[in-house]
Amino acid sequence: MLKFWDSSVGKKVVMGLTGLILVGFVIGHMAGNLQIFLGMERYNAYAKLLQEDLIEVTWAVRVVLFVSVVLHALSAWQLTRRSWAARPVEYDMREAQVSTYASRTMRWGGVFLFVFIVLHIGQFTLGWKWLLPEFARGAAYGNVVLAFERPLWVAFYLVAMFFLLLHLFHGTWAVLRTLGLARNAAEPLQRRVPLIIAIVVTVGFSLVPLGVALGIVR
Amino acid sequence: MSGTMNIKLKVWRQAGPKAPGKFEEYTATEVSPESSFLEMLDVVNEKLVLEGKDPIAFDHDCREGICGMCGMMINGVAHGPSKLTTTCQLHMRSFKDGDSITLEPWRAKAFPVIRDLVVDRSPLDRIIQAGGFISVATGSPQDANALPISKMDADEAMDAAACIGCGACVAACPNASVSLFTAAKISHLGLLPQGQPERYRRALSMVAQMDLEGFGGCTLFGECMAACPKGISIDFIKRMNGDYIWGAITEKPEKVTLGSG
Ligand code: HEM
């Protein structure tokens, strides 16, 4: 067990498994959020379901997600340190040949996603006043509308979704290889399904701040 | 002579492993487009020797793309601009008159520079020593069809066995990861019946050794595959990961050899 965690492949597998859990979560979370377009009543009822009626389930999910994010970020951090140490003298010149922009932004994009996750939870779940002074417990719909009436928050969420798009584009493709599950391919670098997943998830999420900003949701 | 080229070279010069290195500039004059890249360097070196200077050290042996000795970063690309080509098989017709070419050694903590463009690639040997073999005597060659092997497996094993151990995958990888080499060596044995008994133990031992040598981890950038003169596919890395996971689940701890070095 310890030897597994010590090895670069083992850490990557942990990153992949926890990443998969997070992918499953973001798909469900995105679908749930879209209920905002069904009106305040429906949306607040959904929020109440998660916050009161199913609170035990919610807590179980929260624990799994918390552990996943911590392990995911920890393995990412440690592997990044190892990679940096593996090339102490940089090239004067090294030209990327086939690596995607997405793959090259996994690390800093991941850091941004981490900051986003903290602020997002602080804003809508914990109700930190400095993020959303008008936050009211139990008024999920109102909180969302109040937040996204501010262009700065809309912009911040859209930037985060851009990084999520990149992260999912590389991540959902890479994870099948990390876990040894993908099939051999003539063009192993080609990825279509990951692109679809990444677009569906990020567009779905982005519709909410955009809906408020455009006055469709108010 | 008409049709020849003048090429500006910027070359990493380093007297020894501990010595500080720096770039030096040279001009290769009257280079024939038909000459190979290493022949161009030979001519530059002859001139340097005549001038009483140290020639540029670079690794090479077969000069026909099969031994894996040669290799350097050529304008930021491992083995230079031709796909599926070792440095020794690169020809000057890939360049134009007046081009500037930057030459650097493979850069990785695990590949210390010995001199100029020559690096120590013995970590690759130690990764093989850690498990890249079959322990039982498999006998003298049998009749070709005595041991049935599917055409697909045979082809795939041959694709993996094409690796010549040049180290370009490490050089090109932003993580300085040796995963492509290790995966190729694990797979060409693991795909064949003779390699089955040690398949998962092999993956555990060889991965442990590559970590021990100080290479980075794989992030599936894909740069290794683009640099590899033998076109080794990153599908083998996926296979190595799968073998490693299964080995971690099934292999009894005392069977795992820890690797040397
Ligand atoms: C907490 C902030 C996060 C950080 C710091 C982070 C960082 C990283 C890094 C550095 C990688 C490795 C890239 C590679 O090896 O190619 C990675 C992979 C991945 N991430 Fe994240 N990430 C974060 C959040 C997320 C989220 C929210 C999701 C899901 C929506 C996610 C899903 C994935 C997946 C599926 C992979 C692929 C794993 C693999 O290659 O096997 N990550 N992440």
Ligand code: SF4
């Ligand atoms: S996998 Fe390709 S690039 Fe890497 S050592 Fe083998 S032949 Fe060279």
Ligand code: FES
């Ligand atoms: S010198 Fe043998 S492969 Fe280039």
